[in-house]
Amino acid sequence: MRIDVVTIFPSFFDVLEVSLLGRARDRGLLEVRVHDLRDWAHDRHRTVDDTPYGGGAGMVMKPEPWGAALDAIAADAGERPTFIFPSPAGELFTQATARELSTASRLVFGCGRYEGIDERVFAHAATLGDVRLMSLGDYVLNGGEVATMAMIEAIGRLIPGVVGNPASLVEESHEDGLLEYPSYTKPAQWRGHEVPPVLLSGNHGAIAAWRRDQQLERTRARRPDLLSDPSDSTGT
Numbered sequence: 001m002r003i004d005v006v007t008i009f010p011s012f013f014d015v016l017e018v019s020l021l022g023r024a025r026d027r028g029l030l031e032v033r034v035h036d037l038r039d040w041a042h043d044r045h046r047t048v049d050d051t052p053y054g055g056g057a058g059m060v061m062k063p064e065p066w067g068a069a070l071d072a073i074a075a076d077a078g079e080r081p082t083f084i085f086p087s088p089a090g091e092l093f094t095q096a097t098a099r100e101l102s103t104a105s106r107l108v109f110g111c112g113r114y115e116g117i118d119e120r121v122f123a124h125a126a127t128l129g130d131v132r133l134m135s136l137g138d139y140v141l142n143g144g145e146v147a148t149m150a151m152i153e154a155i156g157r158l159i160p161g162v163v164g165n166p167a168s169l170v171e172e173s174h175e176d177g178l179l180e181y182p183s184y185t186k187p188a189q190w191r192g193h194e195v196p197p198v199l200l201s202g203n204h205g206a207i208a209a210w211r212r213d214q215q216l217e218r219t220r221a222r223r224p225d226l227l228s229d230p231s232d233s234t235g236t
């Protein structure tokens with residue numbers, strides 16, 4: 001997969017060099033190219049924002065640098081990319097979204113700052129590829145960079161070969177619509193706390209049943225919204 005990121009803070013993404021995704025890059029599974037939006041701003045101050053039409057607080061990102069950046073990146077693509085613009089006004093980014101996007105060959109993330117990007121940029125991007133506005137959740141970040149990092153990690157680890165043991169991807173939170181069961185390792189006794197005896201029993205059927213119960217109990221207690229979704233597949 002190739003991922004392009006357009007941002008006014010390229011150094012934000014230096015951290016991609018380390019850890020799991022750094023290794024994925026080294027092994028050729030994932031190529032990430034980070035671009036400075038100001039490279040496409042041609043006035044003396046390399047301006048990327050201006051005041052909003054109609055008034056209001058804050059600044060809006062100008063369409064011209066974005067248009068030039070997206071044109072250049074799309075032309076370099078060969079195939080139509082999917083453009084993802086992080087935004088608190090976007091659709092919710094979930095594990096299902098991450099799984100869907102992990103099969104794409106080209107993703108382009110556009111990181112907005114200030115009060116957002118001139119709306120016409122999204123219409124222009126739609127002439128170059130698919131466009132998704134994505135929100136991480138119901139809170140507001142200062143810009144799209146942190147959200148982009150989170151989405152790259154969630155998507156990147158689902159690319160085949162990035163995570164060493166694919167089985168570890170199956171049993172985690174949100175893969176089956178429930179929260180993950182609790183995990184324990186040695187020692188069996190620690191500071192007066194015990195590992196649940198069923199996990200030491202060697203009875204695989206009983207362990208699987210206990211884990212399922214724990215998933216349901218946790219989900220009910222912490223995220224009842226996941227159980228009340230009529231489209232959920234857990235049969236509860």
Ligand code: ADE
Nearest residue numbers: 086087088135136141147
């Ligand atoms: N940019 C600002 N807030 C955001 C959010 N909650 N999700 C994605 N992008 C954002």
